[in-house]
Amino acid sequence: MEPFQDLYETPGDRLDAFLEHSLQPQGDWKEEGQDVWRRMERFFREQCFRDELVLDQEISVLKVVKGGSSGKGTTLNHCSDQDMVLFLSCFSSFEDQAQHREAIINFIEEKLDHCRRSLAYNITVVQHREGKRVPRSLTLQVQPKKNSDTIRVDVLLAFDALESCCLDSKPAAEIYENLITTGGHPGEFSSSFTELQRHFVKSRPVKLKNLLRLVKFWYLKYVKCKYGRAALPPKYALELLTIYAWEMGTDKSDNFNMDEGLVAVMKLLRDYEDICIYWTKYYDFQNKIVRDFIKQQLKSSRPIILDPADPTNNLGKRKGWNLMAKEAVHCLRQVCCLTEDPSQSWRVQRARDVQVTVKQTGKKSLSLLVNPYSPIWKMKAEIKRTSDLQEGHPHLLFQEPEEERQLRLSFQEPGGERQLLSSQKTLAYYGIFSKVNIRALETLPPEIQVFVKDSSGQSKPYAIHPDDTILDLKNIIEGAGGPYVEDQKLMFQGRQLKNHCILSDLQIEDCDTIVLIRRS
CATH class of the missing domain: 3.10.20.90 (Phosphatidylinositol 3-kinase Catalytic Subunit; Chain A, domain 1)
Known part of the structure; x- marks a missing residue:
């Protein structure tokens, strides 16, 4: 068997060799994965919906997109997950996708049962439900001919929200506005943005993708195996966390030491309760609906890790971060994290x-x-x-x-x-x-600060002495560019304030809010 199978016993300066010998996909395994993909894609494009009426209509596959680790270029040897995303002609909106997904998944499952022989592989459907929700995918276990390890294929259905959008530019803000106002479960429609998710990872340097492999291997061997029955964050959350650490720690350099990268990721996992990570590559704060939604997401309890392609998908909301942190602390004590020069470690802030x-x-x-x-x-x-x-x-x-x-x-x-x-x-x-x-x-001192709120709901702070009068405050407001004194009507706790009254007599204290009404 290949050397360096135990990550925790591999010195930090040997991690590149560990990756090359133990983690990167090898010959037969790569070929098997590619063959499974080709056969499954052909089945869905040419056979699954041919001469069939589903939902009282003919359905065609507009395109098939490869997601998961195989689509992103981060597959581990003898450990493959393939997301096969089918963009279907019957979906003209996110609502359509939510409404008809279950019926089409059931149809595909029945069709696969009748067509197993034509696929030339032993295929098993993995039954699962997401609580009381309709499953978003059909999970298949495919048994290759030359290897004992199964290949997992998740078949997902999607509305083609992006259509012909260029992957290197921002989609129209209306797409995200539509996504947000549809009001599905968090990340429910992420499959529609698979191409952006894939491009976000796949376009990165080869060495970073190797670091992603290393972190995923750590997750599968030391976290998933130990806490397999517990709810855990998805691997995609770890991928995003690793990309963030690399961006912040190396300024996007493709020349870095693998052990320093591993240490940086483990430290972020250790300090997960303070993490707030997001990107503005595909969506930003320009559109009001999108801006308000993102800002609300950023007020969630941490960790916060927003999917760069789908702002509704906060991967930090998943459970099990405490278990990951516990194992990360243990990992930091192993020889794989004993860097040659600790002073050169990546300086990664917990938020931008x-x-x-x-x-x-x-x-x-x-x-x-x-x-x-x-x-x-x-x-x-x-x-x-x-x-x-x-x-x-x-x-x-x-x-x-x-x-x-x-x-x-x-x-x-x-x-x-x-x-x-x-x-x-x-x-x-x-x-x-x-x-x-x-x-x-x-x-x-002894000046106090009062907030004056106008009809728009916006308020401004003003400094004033507690023994000054309401007329003094009105003069200050006018001097700062507000309405003329005679056009101002000031209210506090539902009563109008008279010009000769003193602030302290009115029990107006530091940081109280006074309402300004402009006289017509």
Whole structure:
């Protein structure tokens, strides 16, 4: 048998040899897999639906797409899973796919039973259901002629949502808007985006695909075998986690040490409770419906790993991450993770930096890159430093002011209330993992900060002394570009505020919200 079969006994500097000898697909096994694919594809294109009425109509196969590890180029030797995605003419929408999937799967199963001999392989249908849901796929076990290891084929049905979309460009935002508004189960229609999922992995360097093989082997041998009966995250989640680690740790280089990559992935798995990973390759924040949906997804409990091709599919929601973390900690103690030079290890953040636009009345907006897990007091220090440099007062950085001005930061989600950001917390604490606008306000004790909300639901912060009057506040609002004083009507807790009243007498306190109504 080939050497280096036990990953945990393989030194880190021998992992490339371990991959070559034990994990990469070899001769007969590759040929068997390719032959199974060709025969199954021919069956579905030419035989399965020929001269048959299904759902009272003739059905044709528009295209067959290879997914799974064989489609992505990350197959392990003697361990193959092939996703065969059938794009059918009877699906003109995601709703059609959901409504008719079960009937067509049942038809295919019956047809396979009648046509086993023509396929020249021993094929077994694996019965399974997804709880009370209709199965999304038909799982087959195919017994090759020359090998004892079976080949698993998952037959999935799909609506051709992308049609002739170029894989190197973003699909139209309306496709994702349609996906989101259809309202299926998370990831229910991922099969429609198989080509994008496959391209996302397959287009990567060969060495990264070898690291993907290594991580998948670890998952199958040391996690799946140990916790096989427990619910575990899918291999696709590990693939995405590994790609993210490589992007962040090497700046997308194809020249890296395999042991350093393995260590980086295991450390991410160990710290899974803080992971928030997503890409904007195929969808982004430009369309409002898509943007609001993604931002809501990013507020889920971590780990968050969004499918780059399907924003409804958060792979971090699956169970079993604690078991993966437990095995990852064990793996980090083995010789395969003892890197030659620990100082060269990949520096991989648990989430990408967020673009923060800081807006402050009377000053130019600032744009900063902030890690979601960095304390907010560090962001405040950077805002002060950058503001002083822009205003040409670098000397202020080295002087203690007579009275310390306090920088207050706040943000507001669409439709929500404005929130003050605590210096000791992080953006992650507030669920902020994507581009955000933040309001900055300096107050000089005993000034307080009040939020003034207009008819659009947006609110702005203002600094004011508690002993000032409502008229003073109106003048501040006008001076900051708001309506004229005479056009303002201010409300607090359902009552109108009179000009001569003092804020403290009205029991208006720090961070309270006052409603501004513009007089017509």
